[in-house]
Amino acid sequence: xxxxxxxxxxxxxxxxxxxxxxxxxxxxxxxxxxxxxxxxxxxxxxxxxxxxxxxxxxxxxxxxxxxxxxxxxxxxxxxxxxxxxxxxxxxxxxxxxxxxxxxxxxxxxxxxxxxxxxxxxxxxxxxxxxxxxxxxxxxxxxxxxxxxxxxxxxxxxxxxxxxxxxxxxxxxxxxxxxxxxxxxxxxxxxxxxxxxxxxxxxxxxxxxxxxxxxxxxxxxxxxxxxxxxxxxxxxxxxxxxxxxxxxxxxxxxxxxxxxxxxxxxxxxxxxxxxxxxx
Amino acid sequence: xxxxxxxxxxxxxxxxxxxxxxxxxxxxxxxxxxxxxxxxxxxxxxxxxxxxxxxxxxxxxxxxxxxxxxxxxxxxxxxxxxxxxxxxxxxxxxxxxxxxxxxxxxxxxxxxxxxxxxxxxxxxxxxxxxxxxxxxxxxxxxxxxxxxxxxxxxxxxxxxxxxxxxxxxxxxxxxxxxxxxxxxxxxxxxxxxxxxxxxxxxxxxxxxxxxxxxxxxxxxxxxxxxxxxxxxxxxxxxxxxxxxxxxxxxxxxxxxxxxxxxxxxxxxxxxxxxxxxxxxxxxxxxxxxxxxxxxxxxxxxxxxxxxxxxxxxxxxxxxxxxxxxxxxxxxxxxxxxxxxxxxxxxxxxxxxxxxxxxxxxxxxxxxxxxxxxxxxxxxxxxxxxxxxxxxxxxxxxxxxxxxxxxxxxxxxxxxxxxxxxxxxxxxxxxxxxxxxxxxxxxxxxxxxxxxxxxxxxxxxxxxxxxxxxxxxxxx
Numbered sequence: 001x002x003x004x005x006x007x008x009x010x011x012x013x014x015x016x017x018x019x020x021x022x023x024x025x026x027x028x029x030x031x032x033x034x035x036x037x038x039x040x041x042x043x044x045x046x047x048x049x050x051x052x053x054x055x056x057x058x059x060x061x062x063x064x065x066x067x068x069x070x071x072x073x074x075x076x077x078x079x080x081x082x083x084x085x086x087x088x089x090x091x092x093x094x095x096x097x098x099x100x101x102x103x104x105x106x107x108x109x110x111x112x113x114x115x116x117x118x119x120x121x122x123x124x125x126x127x128x129x130x131x132x133x134x135x136x137x138x139x140x141x142x143x144x145x146x147x148x149x150x151x152x153x154x155x156x157x158x159x160x161x162x163x164x165x166x167x168x169x170x171x172x173x174x175x176x177x178x179x180x181x182x183x184x185x186x187x188x189x190x191x192x193x194x195x196x197x198x199x200x201x202x203x204x205x206x207x208x209x210x211x212x213x214x215x216x217x218x219x220x221x222x223x224x225x226x227x228x229x230x231x232x233x234x235x236x237x238x239x240x241x242x243x244x245x246x247x248x249x250x251x252x253x254x255x256x257x258x259x260x261x262x263x264x265x266x267x268x269x270x271x272x273x274x275x276x277x278x
Numbered sequence: 279x280x281x282x283x284x285x286x287x288x289x290x291x292x293x294x295x296x297x298x299x300x301x302x303x304x305x306x307x308x309x310x311x312x313x314x315x316x317x318x319x320x321x322x323x324x325x326x327x328x329x330x331x332x333x334x335x336x337x338x339x340x341x342x343x344x345x346x347x348x349x350x351x352x353x354x355x356x357x358x359x360x361x362x363x364x365x366x367x368x369x370x371x372x373x374x375x376x377x378x379x380x381x382x383x384x385x386x387x388x389x390x391x392x393x394x395x396x397x398x399x400x401x402x403x404x405x406x407x408x409x410x411x412x413x414x415x416x417x418x419x420x421x422x423x424x425x426x427x428x429x430x431x432x433x434x435x436x437x438x439x440x441x442x443x444x445x446x447x448x449x450x451x452x453x454x455x456x457x458x459x460x461x462x463x464x465x466x467x468x469x470x471x472x473x474x475x476x477x478x479x480x481x482x483x484x485x486x487x488x489x490x491x492x493x494x495x496x497x498x499x500x501x502x503x504x505x506x507x508x509x510x511x512x513x514x515x516x517x518x519x520x521x522x523x524x525x526x527x528x529x530x531x532x533x534x535x536x537x538x539x540x541x542x543x544x545x546x547x548x549x550x551x552x553x554x555x556x557x558x559x560x561x562x563x564x565x566x567x568x569x570x571x572x573x574x575x576x577x578x579x580x581x582x583x584x585x586x587x588x589x590x591x592x593x594x595x596x597x598x599x600x601x602x603x604x605x606x607x608x609x610x611x612x613x614x615x616x617x618x619x620x621x622x623x624x625x626x627x628x629x630x631x632x633x634x635x636x637x638x639x640x641x642x643x644x645x646x647x648x649x650x651x652x653x654x655x656x657x658x659x660x661x662x663x664x665x666x667x668x669x670x671x672x673x674x675x676x677x678x679x680x681x682x683x684x685x686x687x688x689x690x691x692x693x694x695x696x697x698x699x700x701x702x703x704x705x706x707x708x709x710x711x712x713x714x715x716x717x718x719x720x721x722x723x724x725x726x727x728x729x730x731x732x733x734x735x736x737x738x739x740x741x742x743x744x745x746x747x748x749x750x751x752x753x
Contacts, residue, residue: 039682230630237621 029096046140048220072141076103152207159278170194176268209276218270302326303705334576334706339583351606353378372726381719389441412746444472470517480524496542522555544592558665558696576706601627617694665696703731
């Protein structure tokens with residue numbers, strides 16, 4: 001269980017920062033490295049937690065000794081899992097500096113720092129040579145990248161021929177989403193700029209990847225949205241602002257999540273794993 | 279579920295969920311028994327060579343029943359045992375060396391007289407001749423408390439019951455005697471009539487530091503009539519207001535019976551969270567023992583999952599079935615509980631913020647979770663807990679702190695409102711395997727500690743009543 005610090009949090013970027021691509025990346029990274037968000041979402045920061053990570057790695061056939069890149073790795077929960085349970089050699093890439101520090105410390109604490117390393121970087125310009133990874137993992141983050149096509153080409157570029165991409169992400173049918181779920185804050189919350197299933201398939205195909213399998217994980221989305229809704233209600237009930245200076249007050253966040261839960265129930269919003277070959 | 283006429287019921291056993299022992303509800307002999315799945319419920323089945331086949335629903339949801347073993351905490355022994363193994367369980371109670379668990383809660387029935395004549399009374403108490411039986415002396419109660427302390431060391435909870443204990447002339451002294459032994463949670467199990475009629479009673483309880491366990495079955499006249507034989511709602515409400523004025527905390531205890539008041543569980547809970555005196559609600563499916571007079575069929579008995587589902591159906595914005603986590607100390611089928619945070623508008627069960635199931639799972643965990651948090655949760659998910667008591671507040675604060683709640687959350691979390699669903703066994707539902715882990719003990723005048731469900735089902739209640747009546751020279 002993650003810990004909420006009582007005080008001393010960095011101020012969060014303002015809503016105005018979401019205006020340009022660089023601001024959006026910065027804002028996104030600082031929100032997801034915030035301890036309160038970790039408390040809300042769980043350490044894995046994505047629907048389904050460890051179970052969905054294991055499933056994605058299993059579907060992609062990732063195994064011992066594979067050289068794995070985890071793009072937008074957050075605090076490193078999945079990277080550490082792949083090293084611990086599958087014996088992968090893992091590099092975790094993350095835009096947020098604080099998350100990279102946390103992940104590096106966690107690897108050391110777990111005694112996994114020989115096989116796992118973390119570094120800062122941008123998914124749209126991966127700081128790696130081409131064709132060097134056996135597998136790439138990218139969980140619940142492509143949806144937030146401003147230039148998804150460019151990011152997809154980068155994922156393809158670093159993957160060796162015959163390598164596997166395990167992508168999991170929020171799946172949305174935009175035509176059915178209400179306006180509240182398409183605004184800048186919803187983008188930050190992995191909903192507003194997420195694609196339909198066919199959108200991801202086309203994106204990967206256009207980047208030169210062939211989609212091998214798609215597995216729906218809508219129940220994971222429902223469970224995570226419920227957890228976040230409950231924890232935000234808990235904060236409101238106890239009169240606490242989880243994120244001082246956040247672009248979104250707790251009460252507004254509760255409304256946003258309530259709308260997202262309705263969309264999940266209506267089938268307009270879900271989660272899926274995509275496996276693609278390089 | 280609508281109830282078919284008895285003649286239309288067919289007995290169709292399903293898959294086995296395990297073997298155990300039970301008793302014949304008539305002659306009380308011990309019988310081999312089987313737990314079977316039938317229509318998605320768990321049924322206890324056995325045959326007496328003299329009295330035939332008996333079957334009773336013991337858990338209304340077989341799928342959840344199969345999950346419960348995870349919450350079965352290994353038993354913890356008492357400091358002392360009072361009886362030897364002679365006839366075999368459940369005929370040696372008191373506690374005998376075969377019993378697997380110490381007592382978290384001790385109950386002392388101080389009298390058999392009552393100021394009501396409830397049709398469902400498992401203690402067969404009442405007014406007039408029905409109440410003839412016994413009335414313990416202060417000295418007797420003191421020696422019983424001493425026996426409990428000797429067995430438990432530092433017991434945390436005791437409840438004085440009856441009869442109607444509030445009409446015993448020395449009840450305040452008895453409650454004081456329990457407090458004087460350092461027991462933090464001293465409860466008075468009452469129908470509230472004296473609290474309503476005697477203005478001095480609530481302040482006297484407040485002075486001693488007593489927690490009131492108030493029978494409170496619903497608001498409808500028909501419910502009151504069926505369960506209590508008269509409409510006492512107005513007096514209950516007056517009793518509660520007197521407790522609030524005096525600063526006495528109260529747990530509402532609702533006897534719930536299928537077809538009578540299961541539709542009122544949500545209203546009772548919603549009322550409880552609003553009332554200044556109320557710190558928790560206990561829902562108890564009605565026990566079909568003692569003077570139970572309603573038309574009851576053991577195959578249609580209400581059980582814990584039925585009550586939990588009724589709560590969730592009636593208060594869907596507040597509760598889900600998995601908010602109710604089984605209490606691991608006794609058999610996890612006996613009791614499920616949750617703690618709720620409430621701010622006057624929204625209510626959130628604590629398990630939404632803390633993964634209680636993870637900490638109280640004794641089977642699936644690869645690594646033992648934080649032992650301090652587990653220990654605190656074991657003290658909360660326990661028969662010794664009642665909302666608003668000092669040990670509960672301390673443990674809630676420990677849990678809130680250790681699981682990452684910031685300091686300003688902890689104080690509010692510590693005010694957690696307790697909701698318990700607890701099913702006691704009767705001669706039809708008695709599972710001897712479960713009984714061995716019972717952690718609620720009837721403390722009786724001869725110093726024995728008899729597991730509560732054995733006391734009500736096997737014949738001990740009648741034995742003690744006869745013994746005491748002779749001792750008192752009463753009819």
